[in-house]
Amino acid sequence: MDLEYERVLKLIFPDGVADKDNLRGNPEVYNYLNTLGTYKVDQLKKEQARLSDEARSILEKTQDLAISNYKTFIATAENSRSIFQEFQKAEEQVETLIEKLPTFSGKCDKFIKDSGELNEDRRFNSITLQKNAQLLEILELPQLMERCIREARYEEALELASYVQKLGHHQGHIPVVHNIVRAVEALWHTMLVQLVAQLVRTDLQLPKCLQLVGYLRRMQAFGDNELKLKFLQARNAWLTRCLKAISAVDAQQHLTKTIETTRINLFNIITQYRALFPEEDDSSKAVALNPLQDVTCNGDRLFQSWLHNKIDDFLKTLELDLERGVSSLETVLGQCMYFGLSFSRVGADFRGLMAPIFVRAIRNKFEKSIDQVNQNFQLELEKFTLINKVTLHTRKQLDPASITSSEQESYSPPETLLDFYPLAILCNGYLNALNDLRLCAPLALATDVTHCLQESLQLVAELVLVFYRQEQQAFSNNERETFVKLCSCFAYDLVPYIQRCIQAIFPPQSLTVQLGISLLQLEQQQIIYLQHSIILQPLKHLLPTKVDVLLQPASVPEPNTEETSQTAVVASS
Template identity: 25%
Template sequence: MAETTIANGHRLSDLPSLGEILASSPHASATAAPTWSSPDTTSYLDELTSLPLCELESQPTELSSSSAQLTNALTTLCHTSYPTFLSIHATTSTLASSLSSLSSSLDALVSSLPALESSAASFAVDARAIQKDRRKAALVLEHHDKLYDALSLPVLLDSCVRNHSYAEALLLAQHAAGLATRFPADPLVQSVKAECDARVQAMLAQLLRMLSEQAKLPALFRAVGFLRKMAVLDEPELALAFLTGRGVYLDGLFKTLESERKGVQGDAEHEREAYARYLKRYVDLWREGVYDVITQYTSIFLDRAPSTSAAAHPQLHALLTTFTNLHLQTLLALLQEMLPLIPDPSLLTSLLTQLTYCANSFARVGLDFKGLLAPIFVDAVQKGIEREFNEAAEALCNKIRTGTDGKRPASSISGKKPSQYLVAPSSLPSPPLPTAAQLRALSSGPPNVPPPLLVSYPPLAVYLNAVLTALNGLRLLAPVELLSALLRALDTSLAKGLSALLALTREPPWADAPSRPSAEDAKAEEGVVGAAATVYARVLVPFIRRALVEGVYGVSMGKANMPVGKDLKDVLDKWEGAGAEDGVSRDSEIISA
């Protein structure tokens, strides 16, 4: 649409507004000029220009009415709110002075800001260090439970070790090792790890000490299991530690018996029984202890060995073999030392039976040592029987030489006549001699029935009883290979007795007596000695030799080639020679008697 044009060719939009006209009016004051251009005035003038004439004419009246109303309202407001206006006035006055004071204060504040800035910077530096410490403290407080658990590991580990809770102790040790691996540069964690390692070493010592104490298979199996979990020793070393500990325990048991062994030494009356009792208890302890060790070792290391140690099985077997051989040699050495002190074959038989049962039980685990016992017992039997033969011969010789059993000095009985001790008083008038029938019965009668003739000669009867006592004991344990050796020992013992009788014949003790006997009495004494020697050579010697060969070993004297020993043969030859010098045949004397 084309713009509206007016006269002189001007457009309507180019004409000034009512506000501009009023502002440029000469009647308008300079102070009111800005009012005409205000938005409210412009809006009101625009509204007036749009009103019709009638409304324009009524505007002054409306404005006067509104002015009067406003004046009344202001008057009422001033009348009712004058205190407020007074307060506002006072406040305005005070505000003016305060603003000036504030301005001066602001100037002072601005001048002090550099110092404040430097102080704030210094405070920030100090605060950062404090904040760092506080952050550390806060971090410690936040992880207090975890830190407490870590620091409590050594105490808990020590408590577990003391209470034998080894599984829990190993778990705690593994946890400490894991922490040390995760925090290798942390000194606190490494310190905890070191303390835990010390407790683990104490647990290791405690477990190894358990191996040397009294314990059954479950406890030992448990201890070895924990030692395996600790991975401190490999399987052969662990087996060696086990055998060493059990060996220490067995040595402790044997030492308790050693005091009993020392306590019986010097007690001659009960010495044999005491030594036998000691050996029986020792063998019982040895059997139980060593057998338990073998079965425990087999169950722990051989039957249930870990798969990782399969290559070490030969070494494990070698360790067990060494252990058993060592203790077996100890037992055999003790038997070799102690058995000769127990000459009683009945006690030896009991010990041999006990050891045989022991060897049979060990045969089930591959340690049959019955073959090693025979030489030891054979030697013990030989020494014991030979000792008894020698003691009997010495007692007889003392009786023949001094007329006593050797308990009194010879000086107190010097010059004692043989008739006073060689022959029984009832047989003194005519000392009995063996007849031919008695000699024949001696070789054909039972070998275990002593000849009654020996009762007339008490020293010979005592000697016979001592020898028969030894032979009766030998019947319980008579090694076949000892027959020849024992017969030689018996011949030596018999030779000593006959030699003493021959010496009594050559050097009669009554010849040096203060009151020399008459020739008739001297001849009677010689007859007593000769009769005793004859009975000894013709009765006692054959009977005792036959009692050993036939009575103990059941070997016929006629079938067996048992020559007389050299010592006995020499003495018998001397006895025969002494009879020939006297011009008397021993056989003729015996037959005529």
């Protein structure tokens, strides 16, 4: 069908159809060709003229229409030009819009993203608002733990620390949770320091001590041996601070308070240690005072070393205060013996370590007293004169064998000493020193005391001899006789009297029991016997006749029963 149309068009338009006429594919052309096919020959011959007339008619009508409506056409043309210009502007703006569309699209995407984040934040804020109470509980955990520590509610603080630790283990990647965990860890260390400080600064009873160490165990900050060491260090600091707070002005008061403070606090610490670490009870029942003793447990070794050091510190303090001088040695000795005896319940009886210290202190005190007596005698002898000296008291007998037993048993000083002031001062000095010793006289000092008095009496004899050599040329017969009486009083009254006093303080029976020897052996070895011959050797040529008999060491009878019982009790103490 199309081929026929093409053939017809070639017949109608032998030169070909122009593309600008747009006749190909036009439905009206096809309808006209269909109508043209129905014409007869006459009609076909007239069709060209008809078409020309119709075209001419149309042209005329068009011209008439244009002439009659020229204004409209002009307006239409202007409008068309204006519309064209507007279309150009619109095209330019569209091109500009197309250029800006990528940037706008990017900003839109950014806006969509930001709006999405805002929506997400809004959603989180809504959830946060709904969970506000629960979040506040978590955020206030550090403040709550700080308050618990400040109010000493350590049980709740430990529970909070455990909860935060679990929270950090599961949610530690969240910054807020991480900060809370760090804050609670810092407070945990603060609580640890506070617990240790309570062991250092306060006087703890056993229940409180058990509670604090229980908290430290639950915190797991120290191992077993480290906890033992920390406990001993803390309580040692407390004990040291208590001892330093004692006034050291008065040696007697300082030593008495030191004994009481050390005994109470040290016993409490030992009791607390054994209650806190019961696994050490079996191995530490007998506390060794020797730090080199082999032990199997480090904790036991630590405790024994600490206890040994504390006892050693006390012994040093005891020795220093005794050297400074105390007014009542017997009181201090009784307290110290009770101190050492009380520690026998924990296997730390250290009375044997204190005995040498007291013996040494008593000996030093006695020697100082005798030195002072010697100095006083020398000063009095320098001022002594025999001019117009009248003796009011005379010796009944020169022979000691004729002296009655009652006179020998008497512990009163001889009355003849009143005639010679230096000898009276010397006797009073000896008696004061011996009376101080009598209150606390260890049997171990028997030899030292005897030796000290022996040397003192020898010195007195030498000083008397010096006095004689200086004054003999000016002696009158009366003065020479008085000087002989002075020598006799010293040799036959004072020296035997001092011998009796020594045996009153150190009864021979007690020494024989302690030494396991007889009275005869005790006398032969001269343990508590003065050597009269050596003492009187410088004055031998000045003494009355029968001096050979007098120089023999006469055995001294036993003292009175009542007086002996009193001195024996003091000596045994």
